[in-house]
Amino acid sequence: MSEPSEATPVAQATDVPTRDKTSEQMFDELNKIPFFMQSLDEAGDEAEENLELEALKAMAYEGEPHEIAQNFREHGNECFKQKQYKEAIEYYTKAIAQKCGHTDIEIACYSNRAGCNLIFGNYRKVLDDCAQVLKRDPKHVKAYYRSAKALIVLKRLDEAEKCLDVCKSGNADDPAIVLLEKELITKKKQQEKLLAEKARREQSEALRRDALTNALKQRSIRVVASEESPDMGDAKLHLEVPEDASSELFFPTILLYPLESQSDFVPALSEHSTAQDLLNTVFETPAEWDTSAEYRPNVVDAFIQTSTGGLVKVGKRVPILKVLQHPKVVVMDGIIQLIVVPKNKTAEWLATRKTQA
Incomplete structure (x- = not known):
């Protein structure tokens, strides 16, 4: 199907020298x-x-x-x-x-x-x-x-x-x-292949979302999304077997040290772990900023914030699941935040916090 050619040249050039010219x-x-x-x-x-x-x-x-x-x-x-x-x-x-x-x-x-x-x-x-x-x-x-x-x-x-x-x-x-x-x-x-693959992905993602929703509901854990969820990369609240609500649940976890303006991040904390397990792992190697050696598993207190801004003290040998099932605890954006303070400074920090509230 060649292009149409509907016009003919208007005139032919004559007497134009051509020798030695391209x-x-x-x-x-x-x-x-x-x-x-x-x-x-x-x-x-x-x-x-x-x-x-x-x-x-x-x-x-x-x-x-x-x-x-x-x-x-x-x-x-x-x-x-x-x-x-x-x-x-x-x-x-x-x-x-x-x-x-x-x-x-x-x-x-x-x-x-x-x-x-x-x-x-x-x-x-x-x-x-x-x-x-x-x-x-x-x-x-x-x-x-x-x-x-x-x-x-x-x-x-x-x-x-x-x-x-x-x-x-x-x-x-x-x-x-x-x-x-x-x-x-x-x-x-x-296109049909791509659409089929897209449909499979969407179905799988839907199954995973439903399984996670059911897992949280079965465990009585409340998760609330903020207006701007933080970017945690690949770390996210997930099930060990994504489509199985009964499989082990893992949470990205942030440890906050307000007296030092420092923090630690743990990508996946099992629901069956205790605060003691977490602290043992994090403080296995002393932090460079902890020059006074105040942050060790047995000499710190851990707290989790409630939905109203209050605090619940976390028992070190209590599974994280039990902590999250507290009626006043919510998990913002699927991320656990634990506040860690040296025991010898806890009372003073709580008093200061109450004054500033």
Whole structure:
């Protein structure tokens, strides 16, 4: 399905010396002669003083609208032949702007401009131009063909298939249509595979969400989401077996040391662990900032905040699950926050905190 060529050269150049000149050099020389210029609007500074050129510019808009439109159309076709697609688009656009009322001219310009836009990958413009063609000629095969090509790239495959069905009516053996149909079939298979994979992922994610929701409900643990949940990377509240609500539950956990303006992060704390287990792990290696050695498992107190801003002291040998089941405890964003203070400073810290509340 080759591109249409509706224009014939206006004139042939004669007596142009060709010896020792490349085709590109010859084209440049011809383009300096007003009659052969490809773009009257971009002729350059020299052309501004060329009366013949100014006359040609004026002539481009002389005559009836359909004559002017036809002239621009022919210029566009010549540019198309020479693969000057940008210039061709400009000429077709000027022809269309004449609103000449001649359907054949308008169809040709919209259709050929769609062909240029297809080359540039302006697929939505292709669809717009093809729609204008089909508005004037509902059986225009090339408009359906170009629409199908654009729709395939835009992944609107069902629409592309409908356009190709029209193309195939009476043109089923056209090599271009056969090739495009093969491409469409391949794209549809790829799309179906992707959609199936997406459906499986969504189903799996739904099962995991339901299992986690049920696990929290069965354990009487309240989890509340804040307006802006912190980014914890891969660390998140999860079940050991994501689809099994009865499997072990793990929480990302932050230990806060308010008297030192320090903190520690544990990516996954088991619901069966105790505060003692957690502190033993965290303080196995003394912290660099703990120069007085005040932060050791047996000489600190741990607290968890309640939903009203109060504090609940955490028994060191009580499983974390029991702590989270306290009626006043909520887990913000699925993250446990434990406040750790040296025992010898707990009373003073609580008093200060109460004063500041």
